[in-house]
Amino acid sequence: MPKEEIIIRLGGEGGEGVISAGDFFALGSARTGYHLFTFRTYPAEIKGGHAWYHIRVGSKPVLSMGDGTDVLVAFNAEAYNNHIGLLNENGVLIYDPDTVTPTNGNFIKYPIPFNKIAKEDLDFLRGKNVVVTGFLAGLFGLDPSSLEGLIKSRFRRRPELLDQNLKSLYTGYEFSKKIEKADPYYLKPTERVGRLVMNGNDAISAGALLAGCRFFAGYPITPASDILETLAKEFPALGGVCLQAEDEISAIGSVIGASYAGMKAMTATSGPGVSLMTEFMGLSGMAEIPAVIIDAQRAGPATGMPTKLEQGDLNHALYGGHGDFPRIVIAPGSVEDCFYQIINAFNMAEKYQTIAVFLSDQSLSQRTQTMNKPSTAEIAIADRLRPTPEELKDYQRFSITDSGISPMSLPSEEGGMYVAPGLEHDEYGHVEDPMKSRVAMTTKRFRKMEKAQKELEAPPRYGADDAEIGVIGWGSTEGVIREAVEQAVEKGYKVAAIHPKVLCPLPEEEVGRFISSVRRVIVPELNYSGQFAKYLSATFAIKPIRLNKYVGLPFTPGEIFRKIEEVVNND
Amino acid sequence: MTEQLAQLTVKHYKSDQKPIWCPGCGDFAVLACTHRALTNLQLRPENVVIVSGIGCSSRIPYFCKTYGFHTLHGRTLPVATGVKLVNPDLTVLAMAGDGDLFSIGAGHMPHAAARNVSITCVCMNNQIYGLTKGQTSPTSVKGHTTKSTPYGSISQPMKPVLLALAYGATFVARGYSSKTHQLADLIAQGIKHKGFAFIEVNSPCTEFNNTYDLLDTMVEELPKDWDTRDRAGAMALASTETKVHLGLFYKEERPAYEEMAKAFEKNVNAFDANAYLARFA
Ligand SMILES: Cc1ncc(C[n+]2csc(CCOP(=O)(O)OP(=O)(O)O)c2C)c(N)n1
Ligand code: SF4
Numbered sequence: 001m002p003k004e005e006i007i008i009r010l011g012g013e014g015g016e017g018v019i020s021a022g023d024f025f026a027l028g029s030a031r032t033g034y035h036l037f038t039f040r041t042y043p044a045e046i047k048g049g050h051a052w053y054h055i056r057v058g059s060k061p062v063l064s065m066g067d068g069t070d071v072l073v074a075f076n077a078e079a080y081n082n083h084i085g086l087l088n089e090n091g092v093l094i095y096d097p098d099t100v101t102p103t104n105g106n107f108i109k110y111p112i113p114f115n116k117i118a119k120e121d122l123d124f125l126r127g128k129n130v131v132v133t134g135f136l137a138g139l140f141g142l143d144p145s146s147l148e149g150l151i152k153s154r155f156r157r158r159p160e161l162l163d164q165n166l167k168s169l170y171t172g173y174e175f176s177k178k179i180e181k182a183d184p185y186y187l188k189p190t191e192r193v194g195r196l197v198m199n200g201n202d203a204i205s206a207g208a209l210l211a212g213c214r215f216f217a218g219y220p221i222t223p224a225s226d227i228l229e230t231l232a233k234e235f236p237a238l239g240g241v242c243l244q245a246e247d248e249i250s251a252i253g254s255v256i257g258a259s260y261a262g263m264k265a266m267t268a269t270s271g272p273g274v275s276l277m278t279e280f281m282g283l284s285g286m287a288e289i290p291a292v293i294i295d296a297q298r299a300g301p302a303t304g305m306p307t308k309l310e311q312g313d314l315n316h317a318l319y320g321g322h323g324d325f326p327r328i329v330i331a332p333g334s335v336e337d338c339f340y341q342i343i344n345a346f347n348m349a350e351k352y353q354t355i356a357v358f359l360s361d362q363s364l365s366q367r368t369q370t371m372n373k374p375s376t377a378e379i380a381i382a383d384r385l386r387p388t389p390e391e392l393k394d395y396q397r398f399s400i401t402d403s404g405i406s407p408m409s410l411p412s413e414e415g416g417m418y419v420a421p422g423l424e425h426d427e428y429g430h431v432e433d434p435m436k437s438r439v440a441m442t443t444k445r446f447r448k449m450e451k452a453q454k455e456l457e458a459p460p461r462y463g464a465d466d467a468e469i470g471v472i473g474w475g476s477t478e479g480v481i482r483e484a485v486e487q488a489v490e491k492g493y494k495v496a497a498i499h500p501k502v503l504c505p506l507p508e509e510e511v512g513r514f515i516s517s518v519r520r521v522i523v524p525e526l527n528y529s530g531q532f533a534k535y536l537s538a539t540f541a542i543k544p545i546r547l548n549k550y551v552g553l554p555f556t557p558g559e560i561f562r563k564i565e566e567v568v569n570n571d
Numbered sequence: 572m573t574e575q576l577a578q579l580t581v582k583h584y585k586s587d588q589k590p591i592w593c594p595g596c597g598d599f600a601v602l603a604c605t606h607r608a609l610t611n612l613q614l615r616p617e618n619v620v621i622v623s624g625i626g627c628s629s630r631i632p633y634f635c636k637t638y639g640f641h642t643l644h645g646r647t648l649p650v651a652t653g654v655k656l657v658n659p660d661l662t663v664l665a666m667a668g669d670g671d672l673f674s675i676g677a678g679h680m681p682h683a684a685a686r687n688v689s690i691t692c693v694c695m696n697n698q699i700y701g702l703t704k705g706q707t708s709p710t711s712v713k714g715h716t717t718k719s720t721p722y723g724s725i726s727q728p729m730k731p732v733l734l735a736l737a738y739g740a741t742f743v744a745r746g747y748s749s750k751t752h753q754l755a756d757l758i759a760q761g762i763k764h765k766g767f768a769f770i771e772v773n774s775p776c777t778e779f780n781n782t783y784d785l786l787d788t789m790v791e792e793l794p795k796d797w798d799t800r801d802r803a804g805a806m807a808l809a810s811t812e813t814k815v816h817l818g819l820f821y822k823e824e825r826p827a828y829e830e831m832a833k834a835f836e837k838n839v840n841a842f843d844a845n846a847y848l849a850r851f852a
Contacts, residue, residue: 031852196851206851210844215657236835238842241656243832246682250649253642257622257653260640261661265653279643287640373852376844411638411654411661414617419632419639422625430588431633431641 002188005058006140007066010132011083012075015047017129020154021073022053023368024133028147029057030197030370033190037062037479038368039554044222044306050078059188061370063334063479067558070185073132074100075114092183094135108183110139117171126161127168134172141187144173194373200365201226203338204294204358205234208266211346212381213292214240215258215265217251219273222306223362224296227268248273252280255291260420262410264346268294271313272303274357278320281355285325285445287420288398288406290349290356290384292342297361299552308552309362311475314531317357318504324442326449328356329504332364333478336371340379341501347382348502352448353408359503361526363554364476384408392416396427400440404447453505461514463496464489469567470518471497472511472544474532477524477555484560493568503532506539515540520567522547524560579613581606586636595781597748597774598628601695604751605635605664608758619662622651624676626668627702628695628774645676648683651690659689659829662762669696673709673729684738684767686828691761691768694731697776705779717779733809735769736802736821742768743805743821747790748775749783753817760819766827773815786815793818 008025012018019040030036034057043049054069056062068088074080074095080102087093087107095102097111112135118128130151137144147169155162198206205227208216214235218228232242241258245251251267258265269277274295284291295317299310317329328348332341342358349356387395387407392415399406406427409416424434424441460478463471463485473481478499488495498514500507515521515536523533524547533544547563549555584606592598609619619637623629625644632639638661642650651665665683672680672694683690699717700706706719710731714723735743742764746754754772761768773790775782791814798804805820 194852196848198851202851206844206847209842209847215653217653234847236833237838237840239833239839241829241832243652243656245649246678249646250652250679250682253646253649254653254656256642257640257650257655258657259653260650261620261654261658263657265657280646283643373848374844376848411620411658412618414615417617417636417638419641421641422643423641432588432591 002141002186003184004060004188005056005062005066006071006185006187007069008055008071008073008136009052009069009083009086010073010075011050011052011079013078014043014045014049014051016051016075017126018051018075019053021129021132022055024130024147024150025136025142026055026057026368027150027197028137029142029187030195030368032142032146033192034059034187035061036197036368036370037064039065039363040366041553042307050082052079052083057187059190064483064557065480065554067556073136076100090184092185110179112175117175118168122164122168122171124164124168127164130165130168131172131175134169135176138173138176139181140185141189144169195370196373197368197370198335199368200332200335200338200360201296202230203335203371204268204342204360204365205230207339207342208292208346209234209238210376210379210381211343212264213266213346214238215255215263216240216267217243217245217254218267218269219245219248219251221270221273223298223365224268224270224294226365227294248276249280252277252291252293256280256284256289259289259291260411264290264350266292266294268296270296270298271300271316274313274316274320281327282321282323282325283422284355285321285323285327286422286424288353288408288445289420290353292345292349292356292358294358294360296365297359305552307362309526309554310550310552311361311526311531313359314474314503314535317359318535326352326354326446327504328352328354328452328502329359330356330502331359331475332501333475333499334371335364335367335369337478337501338364339371339374343379343381344502347380348452350384351382352405352452353384354448359475361476367476387416397429398425398427398441398444400427400444403451404444405451449505453508456502456505456507458510459498459500459507461496461498462486464494465496466494467496467518468494469520469522469564470514471495471522471524471560471564472514472536473497473499473524474503477526480555480557481524481560483557484564487557487561488564493564495564508539512540515542520545520571522563522567524555524563526550526554579610581610584609584616584636586634588633590634591630592627593778595777596627597697597772597776598631598695600748600751600754601628601666601693601772601774602631602634604755604758605631605666607755608762609637611755611759612762614662614762618660619664620654621664621666622647622654623665624667624671625702626671626700627776628666628668628697629671631666645671645674645679647671647676648679648690648692652683652688655688655690656829656832659833663690664762665690665692667694668701669694669698669710669731670700670708673731673734677709680735681738684735684740684769687739687741687766687825688828689765689767691758691764692770693758693761694769694771695774696731696771697774697780698728698782699776699780701776701779730809731769731771732820733806736806736809740769741766741823741825744769744819745771745773745815745817747773747786747815747817749787750790750817757819764822766825789813789815790817791815793820
């Protein structure tokens, strides 16, 4: 009986090819037509340490890692020891008998001497991971030709390795046909459909390009560097400029300079970089200069766990910086959301002439996930308001308007000359008598957020219409919360979830209505202190039930489901 | 059009805001020389962007009728770099104090110079923190008593010209607020230079560090036959402590960053979103 979905976890030593073995299989299955969700975690070092890769593929949409794993591929004893407890009942253990000695358990064992095959049969030890990929393909019903293309493009620049890798792939595949298949996992055939598969950082880069971003400055940091690398490659042909700055202060400084000069611009970093960028967030607030900051959050503080996940920077995004200024904070919930919401971030930053902080995280930036192909022609792109010839006759860069939005001139525009001020200023940008204009200017700046709030899209809502328990999350946890809520609803619990994407300004009306429609609110977050829960408390005067996880790993649906169940039972 | 260009005079570059500097402050001369340099070059005011940091000296954009950006303390060069890279047709000046460029923002100039972005960077060096009312600065001389060094400064002063040379700036000069003819000329030359131009201006702070008399005894023109291609010689001269040499120390032709950054691809195309996304199909 073919399965609707399979969860596979591969574990081994960092640098051993665990991640790429999984990646080949994952991308191959996505390109064959399956839905895909992955999670990767690896040590901060280049070689050594324990790395693992988690894949969930299915013929129906998969929105989280799922619970446990159906298949464990243990490259070494550490992987076996760390993950065997997670193997679901009647799961499959695939292991190299030369390195792993499993005890008996309620699972199916396939001992495959990967090392020996690679070393002795192929004389190509490095191909071990691709042997594994081929084996998995054969075992679970994936056409190996779907993997061939991936391997060819991966080794495009190393033709001397291509043949050996292809040979490794087919050797693994043939090996799977030699063993007696005792497990029930076999993917239901699917049709190749027009879906895309990419990771969060790919989607952010693609969306930024579509939004019109043509200047990027950044300083390398995991897990955001891919965006710098992608744009460095893509920009020249599009007339854009990518700058690896000397530090993050300089990166955001150049971004703000570029935007002042008229280019849509962004930077991408992680927590440590955002800390350094903070002073410039305020300058963007005062001089009303649009810019986008991607924060691919990782576990802090300080250097924390640089390759691990945490939703720890919400407070910084919402409140970071001295003084009082408006800002936009957006947190995407999926890879697809990364694409659409980064466009939204640019649109909002440009429209309201503010900084927009975009909160991805390690899991989402590096998550490969399938998404529907966007209808690009239907995507609206916004640009900043520019002065009319009439307005340029007596140009006031910071003219007080009902919306708070003032038309912005650009260098080389005749009649538009002004000094972008870090100082408080009047409508012309003059700074001599700041107290005279302070109140009017501050309210004007914040008025932009009132308008932005009115124009927000309603956040998605999942679950029962007559819910009594409401789950509110933010960022990368959208899919896992949705799956947990759907499980709960199936069990007859009256639960629903709402997941705002724009966190500042918050869609207060919709979230407020949702809160008043339920009796209990649960806020699951990947941090210790409940940053979002406290934000909701402050906004709506509620005391949510918190579910916090801070080990550097994502939630599983079961963890959230059990919390819901606990709340139901205690009610 | 040419006729109209020829008509630009100093008043076309002067804003209607009155400088707030103390009487005799060296920065008045820097401002006047900037106006004069722009006039001499007949640059359209709307094509000029003056980026500054924070400090007394960094107020300068407000007194110019050009585009301007009064940024953050120390961040003059990063912002100027962003402006120049997205619109290389603009004339970009980065003007700030010695504290701004050599203390809080000291990490930026080595990179701006190494990249050779076409920015004219003018350091108004008064060897003191003016705006914060008289603390020691990275260029304060040893033994200098200030509010923050009541027993005298015990740190070696930094030498802006020497540093700019070491960083690989392709145009390095020094002027003095009292020598306005030369200063206006140096600023104009710096603007015309393709690549990163650094000009240190000895611009005394009459309020907290009045060094006019001392400087008058120390300044000396560079030798008449000075070879501006001799970087080692320029560095030796820039290390002197007994004299303050004025003029163009060094000049070199090297491709500018903003041009190199645009030279990777000959054909610039619009973004084809569908084709791009098809890579992920
Ligand atoms: C981050 C930050 N730290 C400190 C200050 C206070 N501050 C303003 S100007 C200045 C130094 C001014 O010295 P300099 O840059 O040499 O300019 P001058 O006023 O002498 O022209 C300082 C410390 C600030 N504005 N921002
Ligand atoms: S304090 Fe010094 S630097 Fe500042 S304006 Fe007065 S004289 Fe000039």
